[in-house]
Amino acid sequence: MVKICCIGAGYVGGPTMAVIALKCPAIEVAVVDISKPRIDAWNSDRLPIYEPGLDEVVKECRGRNLFFSTDVEKHVAEADIIFVSVNTPTKTRGLGAGKAADLTYWESAARMIADVSKSDKIIVEKSTVPVKTAEAIEKILTHNSKGINYQILSNPEFLAEGTAIEDLFKPDRVLIGGRETPGGKKAVQALKEVYAHWVPEDRIITTNLWSAELSKLAANAFLAQRISSVNAISALCEATGANVSEVAYAVGKDSRIGPRFLNASVGFGGSCFQKDILNLVYICECNGLPEVSNYWKQVIKINDYQKSRFVNRVVSSMFNTVSGKKIAVLGFAFKKDTGDTRETPAIDVCHGLLGDKAQISIYDPQVTEDQIQRDLAMSKFDWDHPMHLQPTSPTAFKQVSVVWDAYEATKGAHGVCILTEWDEFKTLDYQKIFDNMQKPAFVFDGRNMVDPEKLREIGFIVYSIGKPLDAWLKDMPAVV
Numbered sequence: 001m002v003k004i005c006c007i008g009a010g011y012v013g014g015p016t017m018a019v020i021a022l023k024c025p026a027i028e029v030a031v032v033d034i035s036k037p038r039i040d041a042w043n044s045d046r047l048p049i050y051e052p053g054l055d056e057v058v059k060e061c062r063g064r065n066l067f068f069s070t071d072v073e074k075h076v077a078e079a080d081i082i083f084v085s086v087n088t089p090t091k092t093r094g095l096g097a098g099k100a101a102d103l104t105y106w107e108s109a110a111r112m113i114a115d116v117s118k119s120d121k122i123i124v125e126k127s128t129v130p131v132k133t134a135e136a137i138e139k140i141l142t143h144n145s146k147g148i149n150y151q152i153l154s155n156p157e158f159l160a161e162g163t164a165i166e167d168l169f170k171p172d173r174v175l176i177g178g179r180e181t182p183g184g185k186k187a188v189q190a191l192k193e194v195y196a197h198w199v200p201e202d203r204i205i206t207t208n209l210w211s212a213e214l215s216k217l218a219a220n221a222f223l224a225q226r227i228s229s230v231n232a233i234s235a236l237c238e239a240t241g242a243n244v245s246e247v248a249y250a251v252g253k254d255s256r257i258g259p260r261f262l263n264a265s266v267g268f269g270g271s272c273f274q275k276d277i278l279n280l281v282y283i284c285e286c287n288g289l290p291e292v293s294n295y296w297k298q299v300i301k302i303n304d305y306q307k308s309r310f311v312n313r314v315v316s317s318m319f320n321t322v323s324g325k326k327i328a329v330l331g332f333a334f335k336k337d338t339g340d341t342r343e344t345p346a347i348d349v350c351h352g353l354l355g356d357k358a359q360i361s362i363y364d365p366q367v368t369e370d371q372i373q374r375d376l377a378m379s380k381f382d383w384d385h386p387m388h389l390q391p392t393s394p395t396a397f398k399q400v401s402v403v404w405d406a407y408e409a410t411k412g413a414h415g416v417c418i419l420t421e422w423d424e425f426k427t428l429d430y431q432k433i434f435d436n437m438q439k440p441a442f443v444f445d446g447r448n449m450v451d452p453e454k455l456r457e458i459g460f461i462v463y464s465i466g467k468p469l470d471a472w473l474k475d476m477p478a479v480v
């Protein structure tokens with residue numbers, strides 16, 4: 001029986017391995033992690049991550065050919081194929097701080113593999129890593145090899161949160177990069193055979209190692225660039241009276257452009273886009289390509305601009321101050337159908353509002369109060385370290401309350417900010433919300449979720465990203 005072990009039981013390791021176990025009943029899959037609470041949760045009825053369809057997949061295979069364990073060394077030693085899906089945060093100190101990937105966790109996983117291995121292994125990079133990481137890993141392993149043969153493959157993951165199971169069941173492509181040596185080719189074939197259990201062969205792409213590593217960074221940069229492009233246009237729409245939804249629809253009808261990933265928003269979030277672009281920027285700088293690195297940096301600058309533009313709209317609309325005013329925040333996760341808050345634009349928006357002394361009441365159907373308080377207290381990039389190594393937050397923000405109902409959050413509020421596109425926000429009783437708010441009552445829709453005309457009929461002053469502005473908003477000082 002082929003044995004697979006995955007180091008890292010997070011948003012990637014957990015779902016990807018569960019799907020491999022489901023689709024390949026003859027393969028034994030062990031998912032290991034240094035975090036005991038995480039492994040305990042994977043072994044419980046309340047999984048550590050919320051992802052539609054995940055519970056069913058885990059329930060079907062857990063205990064059959066899918067195991068979650070903290071006994072990292074045992075499972076690594078026994079495995080034929082080892083996926084490494086550990087954190088690759090942005091460095092916060094030293095060379096490349098604020099841009100380069102911190103490979104501490106990857107390196108310690110590689111050293112541990114070298115220490116405990118007694119048989120040949122295929123090592124698979126599942127984490128997103130800088131180009132040429134495989135070369136560094138090879139060096140660590142071969143210097144400690146004890147005659148063991150290691151083949152390193154790059155097999156980046158393209159799943160998106162909220163649709164992870166769907167994406168894993170029907171991936172647009174599976175990418176496998178390997179050495180062009182006989183040993184490398186054999187390893188690529190072995191991994192290809194795993195995916196071939198359910199992925200059509202023409203969707204399994206094989207490349208050299210560096211192309212696979214770079215393709216992951218490039219794909220995320222292209223996706224994020226589309227969002228920053230439409231968000232940049234949204235600012236111009238507000239200035240001119242054009243409507244960003246109409247513009248995006250017209251632009252996306254061009255089959256060379258396509259309709260997806262053109263939703264203007266308060267900004268993109270999530271654990272990947274910013275981190276991976278910063279990583280790309282750093283690699284370009286290191287390779288003497290400042291023009292290329294500046295090009296990609298701009299994608300992040302526009303994203304930051306979009307978030308601060310949103311906060312400025314809120315504050316300037318409400319007589320240039322939100323001091324002491326209750327602002328309801330609907331949605332804190334970085335997108336719908338996930339409880340993940342890593343790099344969510346809600347953090348920046350809340351910081352902006354708190355800076356202007358607002359009282360914030362937050363409702364999100366999947367995010368706990370503890371998580372929100374931790375997120376607001378955490379320094380930039382600290383979130384991307386294993387949970388037990390993150391600093392504990394000293395004190396909670398007293399100006400922030402977290403409630404379990406949108407009506408409670410909006411009661412007595414001056415304004416409502418919609419920051420995540422949860423479906424339930426479309427069908428709220430906005431008349432009831434209006435009746436219970438201070439007047440004038442404002443809605444700032446960061447996800448273009450609500451029909452602004454219907455809300456205006458109720459009496460709200462409405463701001464929707466990139467849509468024609470209310471007379472009220474036009475009269476307020478310019479927002480930059």
Ligand SMILES: NC(=O)c1ccc[n+]([C@@H]2O[C@H](COP(=O)([O-])OP(=O)(O)OC[C@H]3O[C@@H](n4cnc5c(N)ncnc54)[C@H](O)[C@@H]3O)[C@@H](O)[C@H]2O)c1
Nearest residue numbers: 008009010011012033034035086087088105127128157386
């Ligand atoms: N989240 C996504 O949607 C996504 C998608 C594609 C790629 N990625 C990439 O995949 C990697 C993992 O991302 P994630 O979202 O799963 O992160 P995560 O924080 O959810 O999970 C990483 C896990 O690795 C564990 N870990 C760290 N060092 C370890 C070690 N030495 N031994 C054992 N366990 C260790 C941590 O405890 C943690 O549980 C990152 O490189 C990320 O960029 C993420």
Ligand SMILES: O=c1ccn([C@@H]2O[C@H](COP(=O)(O)OP(=O)(O)O[C@H]3O[C@H](CO)[C@@H](O)[C@H](O)[C@H]3O)[C@@H](O)[C@H]2O)c(=O)[nH]1
Nearest residue numbers: 157158159160161261262263265267268269270272334335
């Ligand atoms: O038109 C759009 C599409 C997305 N977003 C925002 O962009 C962010 C990222 O969304 P999405 O890409 O759907 O989720 P992620 O889970 O971050 O997935 C991205 O990052 C993963 C980690 O690398 C990759 O594997 C995926 O392919 C890539 O889509 C979220 O805040 C979305 O709200 C928009 O604002 N407008």
